[in-house]
Amino acid sequence: MAANRQRGASPSAQQQWRFELGGYYLERPHPEHLGFWYACRYDPGARQVRRRSLKTTDFEEAKIRLAALVASAPSNTNGVGPPGPDQVLSVAALKAYLDERGSHIASEYAAERAVELFTDYLTSISKIEAPVAFWTPAQQLELAKWCVEEHRHSAGYIERLFNVMRSAFNDACVTKIRLDAVGNKVETALMSHAPRIAWKREAIATELKIPARRPRPTTLSVEQMAAVLDSLKTPHLFRFAIMSLCTWARPQAIIDFDPATQVDWNGGVIDLAPIDWIPTKKRRPRQPLTGCLAGWLPAWNKEDEARRAAARAEDRTPPELGLIVLRASVSQP
Secondary structure, eight states: OHHHHHTTOOHHHHHTTSOEETTEEEEOSOTTTTOOOEEEEEETTTTEEEEEEOSOOOHHHHHHHHHHHHHHOOOOOTTSOOOOTTSSBHHHHHHHHHHHHGGGSTTHHHHHHHHHHHHHHHHHTTOTTOBGGGOOHHHHHHHHHHHHHHHOOOHHHHHHHHHHHHHHHHHHTSOEEEEOTTSOEEEEOSOSOOOOOOOOHHHHHHHHTOOSSOOOOOOOOHHHHHHHHHHOOSHHHHHHHHHHHHHOOOHHHHHHOOHHHHEETTTTEEESSOTTOOOOSSOOOEEEOOHHHHHHHHHHHHHHHHHHHHHHHTTOOOOOSSSSOTGGGSOOO
16 A cells, blocks of 8 residues: 555655555654644545544654554454464553553552553563463463562562453453554454463462461551551541541542432441442442541531631632542641
8 A cells, every 4th residue: 555655656745655564554644734643544444544643743753653553453353353362462462451441440550550560571571572472371470580589579469460461361352342543443352362370379479489478467456546546647648547447448439438428317327339430349338337437527527618618718719629638638828
């Protein structure tokens, strides 16, 4: 395609077609306006060119971004079937997982950190272009050794890293609607099958001769816990601590908590799931409202109302609504 379009083209136009990869090519259709390079592909069904901006005016950077898009993009295989794990780049499968699933899982940061570590490891051994099939059980163990040597990670943390890898590779094998490099919707899987992620915590610990579990910290006495609470000088940290002690809920459930809609004062219960909460595998149950929390919630509400009233009286922007808000704890000048 590139060669045909170059015939008779001006030198400036020829530059637009001098790089092609996997059926996609670079084009700069509006050099006079922003001058961004675009990833392009001819769609024979629609008889038109599909384009997607790469958000860069630098040709070399555009080539790198096009290569990354093509590497992670699904293709319409017309019944041939998706490629095997020996044909799909590890970084492409991992990136696709973050792009499609990362924002929908509670452990989004943990997944991003895991992918960052996998990428660092591949870079350190000059295997950044390794396919998914590269991750044999022996190679997985080499990654585990690197994690211990470079970052002193525990066996439990390494197991969680492998869980991210397993989820990413399994997700790549799921047939679903995906976007190709120029934004077209394609119903396909990125990969035919995934390698077995073999290592668990106990086996990692045995093989690397490290503890399977780190010693648990000493349980605080009532007096020590009181000292911890007394040391918290900012409202948002104190509220978080009280909510944690009274509910034993996960951090995000506490941050999301809205007393106005999640407390049943007549029934004496709280519902840890907000009205608009999208359910996940981690439950957010209803549970009794403790006497401690029943005392603090009205007091905190009065504090917040007083802060907002003071801000309005001084013609300042009132603090953001919410039980636990970082900015609400910052002293005003």
